[in-house]
Amino acid sequence: MTREVKVRLGLFTYDTGLDCLLDEAGNQVSLRPQSAQVLSLLVDNIGQTVTKDDLISTVWQDVSVTDDSLTQCIADVRRALGDTDRRILKTRPKVGYQLSPTHQDTDQPETALMGGQSSGANAVSALVCIQPAHPKVQLALTTIKNEAASLGAGTHIPTKDDTVLFSFPDVMAAVRFALRLSASSNGQNCGIGVDLIPAGQTSKAAYDGARVAGLAGIAQEAQVVVSVEARDQCHAELDFDFEDLGQQILRTTNEDIRAFRVHANTSGARLMPDIAAEDLLPTIAVLPLRARIASADTNVIGEIMADDLIATLSRSADVNVISRLSTTAFRAQEASLDKIGDMLGADFVLSGTILTHDTHVGMMLQLSEVSTNKVLWAERVAVEVTDILNGIEAVEEIVAKVRKAIALNEIDRVRSRPISTLRNYSLLIGAVGLMYRFAPVDFNLAGEMLRTLIERVPNHPAALAWMARWYVLRVQQGWSGNPQEAAQQALGFSRKALDIDPENALALISEGNVLTHLLHQLDEAEERYDTALDINPNDASGRVLRGALFAFQGKGEEAKRDCEHALHLAPLDPHRFFFLSLASTASIAAEDYERAIALAKASIRLNRTHTSTLRVKAVAQMRLGDEEAARRTIQELLRLQPNLSVSAWLKNSPSANFELGRNFAATLREIGVPE
Template sequence: MARVPQLHCETFAELPHRDATDREPVAGALQKGLKKVITDSSCPSDGLARVVRTVLFMDLVESCRLIQDNEVEAAGRWRKFKAHIENDIVPAHRGRLIRTEGDGLMVTFVELRDGLAATFEIQHASGEVNTGLPPQQHMLLRMCLHVTELYEDERDVYGRGVNLAARLYTLAGPGEIVVSAQVRDQLTPDLDADIEDLGECHVKHFDQPVRAYRIGPPGPRPVIERGTAFLPELRPTIAVIPFASRGSEAGQQVLGEVMADEIISSLSRTAELQVISRLSTTAFRERDATLDEISAFLGARYVLSGAYRTSGDQVVLVAELAEAKSRHILWTASIKGRATHIMLGEDEMIDRIVAETSGAIIDRELQRARSQALPTLESSTLLMSAIVLMHRGVSHDFNRARDMLEALIERARRQALPHAWLGKWHVLRFNRGWTNDRAAEAQAALGCTRRALDADPECSLAMTIDGFVHTNLLKQLDVGQQRYESALAVNPNDSLAWLLKGTLLAFEGEGDEAVDATERALRLSPLDPLRYFYESLGATAALSAGRYERAVELAQRSLRVNRTHTSTLRALAIAQSLLGDVYAARLTLNEVLAIEPTLTVTSYLERSPSGAYKTGKIWSEALRQAGLPA
């Protein structure tokens, strides 16, 4: 069967959009109850009529992924559902089908009431076709309604308002309906619809934000719960099944649950993974359940399981990590430990399992991200891969990370995390010397953090990245400090906030406090996939405190994972120079210049937030002594 063709809102991108002032006459006309064709001497005479219409735009969420999973089944279900919309629902509400291409439809209505009723009926029908199916097979629509002036002929509709309708749907989550202010003005809350104000929202290709509202069918109970309507999960899920005992001695039967508990506890500190609780996974202990059964019951993408034997105090655990959907074994190992150390939480076995399974999951997500088209990827794959790739020193990976984040934002515009990480991307772009336009990157980054905080005012990551922007791009360290404190007030265990707060203190020369903050960040995130980034900034804090040996240790540890991270190389060169090992510092600086050939003492001071402080003078002099040109 041929693949279902895709419809993207770029279909309408060639049409100029209406700005805020252009929309005022439309709103005024609507308030006067204009429902008929508007005569206009400027209207073309070639069959076009200028009218006011309600435009319904709908889009099937993650259609590429559904097709990728099961092409024939998904295409057949969508064709049947779409035929029901086109042949039954739209005509019943006096709608006119304008476009039906692949995974998108556009319909116009003369009366808003008809459009509203049709939209609610389509939403209800979507729920019915998903009944009895697992969540990953659900067909969910994003829909929007907009009342606007437009031009129509016997074949199509045209105009600026069509452009806005084609963008508004991106503000809707899966299964949601979003409407414009022009629609909201004609609705009576609780009678016509349950209404939630989304505020001023930014949409692609529109310079000014637009006011948007989320609606649901009216009824005695509200159907909209803020922030809960089908937002995609942004972290891959892992289930750790308590390890089975195989011929273990009496008294050692509990070890399987103890080891699983320790692994769950450690994995839960990794912000990039969602870990199923032990209370849920214990039900599968000693059961001969298949991966399909475990995945279906727990909703896990990855499953860690295994068995162990004991002999005295010796424990031998054979563990494996499997991907549930493909049934592929991603990692397996036979690991030895001591029962007494495990019970006391002192055995390195647990740390090794957590580190290696985390690494295997990241590698698998990256492999998937590099081998598949962005629309076919799970949202969690997009986010995890983007975070990892943006911290690598390769421009191709860095730019791929931006594409992933933008694709995720288009898919889940009201999720805070993708906006926040894209803000950090803009800071890193300047820090790495890939652009010299500090002001433009600062403006772009602040726009990202603003949208993240609009989506979730309590998002500690967004507050942290906002502080990062003010510190590294705007050099407003006082504002940066306030943002980090706000983030920690919301989440005292936000390791990135502690890390960047420590780095800010290092720039200001508060070395001991800087070390305390960065070491705390390392303790809070001992197995973070970006640990090398933490160690890199920890080296900067150690420099500020005059602990040059510790700075060398942390920098070298970081470079073993990422040799092209220039800020780490600079920290290492500074530490080596300040320790008197100028020869080693020059070798390290040569690595820096191979990546950043235009770096000079002057550009370093201009770029670094430490430039206005004593630390900046000390560090720049150390780089000069190592051979950095003035």
């Protein structure tokens, strides 16, 4: 560059006279020396690919470095620019890097083409050419100019022929104008072309409109045709739909370019995914967090948070998560919840705003259901910037609360509507929530819902696996008149699930549960749990159930390690009482009775009807010498399970053949449970 130029790079400006990067307020952005040199070299070759070898040899003269040093500098520059989608600093695979400006201003800018208007932070300017489809057609220039002016942006540029040329500081405004014109009476007899104004060419002399006129010449009557470059700038615009016309030769320049026809985007014109009935999971979309006060740093942090939330939700087995690249379309656009749900096929939307102040970040998040437009959960979250960059537990907590809100919403729905009217994912989520309430009415309703779901989708592993687990819980609560028959039914459901998907972690865990609690085949059960945890080491349910199995075998330390780790993985699980209960059992096996009582009490606070927890609490109390408290606990247990006896417990307990089980039975007798 021979003249001083200010190059617009997103929200920032590179001043070649000062040789530095400036933020929106004109303050210099700090970069490491090598990163600053890399950026300077890329600016000197703006719009061109600079090879890795050239960058390394220039920045690290006489110093031997690897590509990693350059990669780190490139990452620094992208971070400084907030270039999360790499549209400013582009990688040319196996070659090098190219810096693409959004606008350039010379030291004496010419504004004739732009009409003296500011292009905005990320706006890319464009031309619209309107060309008569037939020689006899007369364009109503005054009406067309008024139409452009109604958008508050279009500037008319006089031409020497019968075409009409406008400039817009924003390519999306240009396309909107073109589509609106094509649908009006003034656009019925003309073809319309849209093209970008190349960066750095800001006057009519620099760009005579021949290329955009060629695009208009391709268009038929009432059609809008754009260049591939213009299409790329509008990829995230929800109101546009592009039809590829392939390579086209422009008669005005004889240039061979890729062109697209633009249509107004309507949901009826889109081909929707053919989702199989077997897909039982609800779908959630996480939108980029909107900055309450726009700044590059805030936008970057909002993107990082959205990325982390999507990544964490994607590890959940109970929701489908819309991809990050799809939700990015809503980063800078206002859209109704209905439109978001329609465009993304989402049942729920997680959105919010973000505000930064010094080192603090404040977020207001809300989860909404698309079909009802109801906010299911909302919360303010405050964190430190460094915590966001390093990964934060707050993300795990947010995701847990989102999952819980969805589950509670579906439970409310299934209890208030006929089963036949419920969606599949409502049946699944609602059944799981109800069965763990351990209230007979809710539990039986959960079984009915799962059977209905299996009738609808007989070959889905999740429905079959949860049906198997329902039978296990029914026996454990003492509600099954024939435990052996229940065991075979449960095993049949779990085996069918594994026949369909041998590596389904949920099905493996459910079969391990059946083998442990109903058939007492602990070696085979441990194999199922191990396989499931190899597939997903962070499956809290598999880990706590394996911990319980170790406890039954008297392996106290292994049991406690698995169960306490499961508690760590499921801090806000809707069924946390169940995790606490099994962790209490593990503490009994480890002879840590104080911990066992603390865990049992925490479990009972969440669910007072889980009989296993009361048994463990009573035994721990007795072994600590508090016989009076133990007897009170047993009285409560017998109220819930009046037919309980030591012999019946031994018959059904997986620990009956181990020393832990025999000692447990002895303590129950000592407290007063009948033989």
